[in-house]
Amino acid sequence: MHELIRRLQKGLPSDAVVTDPDILRSYTNDMAGFCPAGTPAAVVLPHAVEQVQHTMRTAHALRVPVVPQGARTGLSGAANATDGCILLSLTRMDRILEINPVDRIAVVEPGVINARLSHAVAEHGLSYPPDPSSWEMCTIGGNIGTGSGGLCCVKYGVTAEYVLGLDVVLADGRLLSTGRRTAKGVAGYDLTRLIVGSEGSLGIVVRATLALRAQPPQQLALAAEFPSAAAACDAVCRIMEAGHTPALLELMDRTTLRAVNELTKMGLPETTEALLLAAFDTPDPAPQLRAVGDLCAAAGASEVVPAEDAAESELLLQGRRAALTALDAVKGTSMIDDVCVPRSRLADMLEGTAGIAARYGLTIGVCAHAGDGNTHPTVCFDAADEDETRRARESFDAIMELGLQLGGTITGEHGVGLLKKDWLARELGDVGLELHRAVKAAFDPRGILNPGKLF
Amino acid sequence: MHELIRRLQKGLPSDAVVTDPDILRSYTNDMAGFCPAGTPAAVVLPHAVEQVQHTMRTAHALRVPVVPQGARTGLSGAANATDGCILLSLTRMDRILEINPVDRIAVVEPGVINARLSHAVAEHGLSYPPDPSSWEMCTIGGNIGTGSGGLCCVKYGVTAEYVLGLDVVLADGRLLSTGRRTAKGVAGYDLTRLIVGSEGSLGIVVRATLALRAQPPQQLALAAEFPSAAAACDAVCRIMEAGHTPALLELMDRTTLRAVNELTKMGLPETTEALLLAAFDTPDPAPQLRAVGDLCAAAGASEVVPAEDAAESELLLQGRRAALTALDAVKGTSMIDDVCVPRSRLADMLEGTAGIAARYGLTIGVCAHAGDGNTHPTVCFDAADEDETRRARESFDAIMELGLQLGGTITGEHGVGLLKKDWLARELGDVGLELHRAVKAAFDPRGILNPGKLF
Structure with missing residues (x-):
């Protein structure tokens, strides 16, 4: 360890190598739950490419694992420390x-x-x-x-x-x-x-x-309220099948709406089972919004509310952006999943998720990038309650299982990291996994780059 | 060889393994010039995945090279036969x-x-x-x-x-x-x-x-005539800088315009040094076409001709689509290059290409996907004239050299194949080339898949 620090310091400015245990601790993990983090040997904060090269040459020579980090807002534990590693934070290279x-x-x-x-x-x-x-x-x-x-x-x-x-x-x-x-x-x-x-x-x-x-024109949104998640998903399918390309097409279920109201006092409609937000950023979005509104109504929307202007649109979206924070507040802890299914299977995904919530006796809120079929079922639980925590973890796995069954993927945009390692192996299959390992070995024969993540 | 054919036939329908030398000859190359083609051992025409697997298992066991083929319309020799190879034509798997x-x-x-x-x-x-x-x-x-x-x-x-x-x-x-x-x-x-x-x-x-x-709406085009290639390229930069996103933005130089007229009798303006075609496929393209027309005029266009309707737009584009065939007819043979440069360097690319044409005493017509900076300088030559052929080949290399100097790439869309193998090594550099080899080895440790192409 002494040797590692000494050699790192030789090619780096003094402020770029941190070994203070308290500071190290503040760098050990990203924002994922259920992911262990080890104790790093050092945090390195390079200012320049040559300093990154020096760090890697040193790590390579001494076979020390290196975990690269950005802002550590990731949701899969990919930036978590492994024991004895260098945490290589790129935050100072910000030009x-x-x-x-x-x-x-x-x-x-x-x-x-x-x-x-x-x-x-x-x-x-x-x-x-x-x-x-x-x-x-x-x-x-x-x-x-x-x-x-x-x-x-x-x-x-x-x-x-x-x-x-x-x-x-x-x-x-x-x-x-x-x-x-x-x-x-x-x-x-x-x-x-x-x-x-x-x-x-x-x-x-x-x-x-x-x-x-x-830069596109400012987007104009509408909100549509549905008596069931299935009807909202049907609207999504109709919108895409009709050839529309909205700039966003988002869904929030009742649990999410309630949580957002609780947090923001926005007064979103709580008796609604699902709210759909659609926006267009074309030069003349009005006809598209009208057509989408009609499709929502045809799919059973109880109410369709177009925004008057960009400011009102932005307000509608603020609710959506607050969803994760709001769900986190429901029981103190939440685990956000990231299963993406073909959009034609979105209704099955939501129905299945509701079934999983019932089976495990848990609150699971769902918000989704519905236009992409990318769902974020978010399990709300009390981390102090051991049994609930175990059920939360199990329901999380059940959600991924469901996603794969529906022809989907375990991660639409959050990545694999530590959280979904076992599931990646399952999604890739033996041949896929073997090629992943071969490609990894081609780039990193000593296996020092973020070992233990992904696969 | 006998052993190879016998083993191939064991897992393939009788019509799927062709060894007739005349037929083999008709499969040996794609549409690239200057690329050698070897003598294959067989053409295999599978109908199903399992038949492709059988072919590869056989080739792998006997370490026989396999060259996959589609319609052989490629322009870099990637589908050309190597001696003793299996030409694996996928044309019958067309569902x-x-x-x-x-x-x-x-x-x-x-x-x-x-x-x-x-x-x-x-x-x-x-x-x-x-x-x-x-x-x-x-x-x-x-x-x-x-x-x-x-x-x-x-x-x-x-x-x-x-x-x-x-x-x-x-x-x-x-x-x-x-x-x-x-x-x-x-x-x-x-x-x-x-x-x-x-x-x-x-x-x-x-x-x-x-x-x-x-499906987008039908596109509407305009044509703009310029007194110099530099002015046309300036217009391209102005159009993109102003934030327009045309559905196509194409350029033809005077040599190309003349060749197209010769072939099609379309009556394109031959005194024009460069013609720009821009099209939009938005619901209301008229304002965008007007704005682009104004930018062309500001860049020095001598004439801006908007199409009246989709049919007239299609006519304008037919000239562009005929360019390669037309240039091929100028001297009996042509070599199309595919250098892509940052669009801000398009004018330098065209000026440099004109200089290369003059230096080598050759006719080089240029058409370009100008909006992408993707140029197709096309060297016209008489293949029966040995000296001209040599100069054509040398000018082709000079064009790639120029493209790299301008921060571009040797191929925007045609690929590397045999034609640009040496140039790929140069573009990738030593580290890049080494990683390419390592990735190749991870997938194909025996090196039987299209060997000798790319690198």
């Missing part, structure tokens, strides 16, 4: 290096906060669409590591679709450049996409070239 | 297995022709955007192998963005399933994207789950 409106790209360091980038590109009339709920805290490096999504995905897709090229420090400290600055390119294997979502297991992202879009 | 309008996906076999899929999904009000020029002949499997683009990419992106999941027969005959049917998913490494564009070097795609979009 926006370039914004180019003609090429519609930004070049950034990994520690840039998502919201900061969004505001910076907006000044050039551009938008960086990926908008995870944690966008005011989370880093672009973390978004790349987990392949983050958000509310916008039904129209604009996920983080992966906005990463054109990467600079990556490899396990042995060498620098790899992947991808391109150009709008298109097919030269060689798509190592960029391989690294996006790899949760720090293939290399340390130290620079990213991101695609931007022209 | 559209599913079109699902709610989930907006199609599930297809690799031999489905791009246009057939496009027409089939259109009947459901859906669109499969990737539209390579060869779309009426090329297969989805081939599109996936090369990561094809087309005219639509400036708005809708490339093939890779529409591939959600794949079934892949591995080098040893095992079946790998990658990806998902869902709109989103981040479970494990993105092996789907790794395989897209890998030119048959990692596995044989036998089934693909593709994302579809709602």
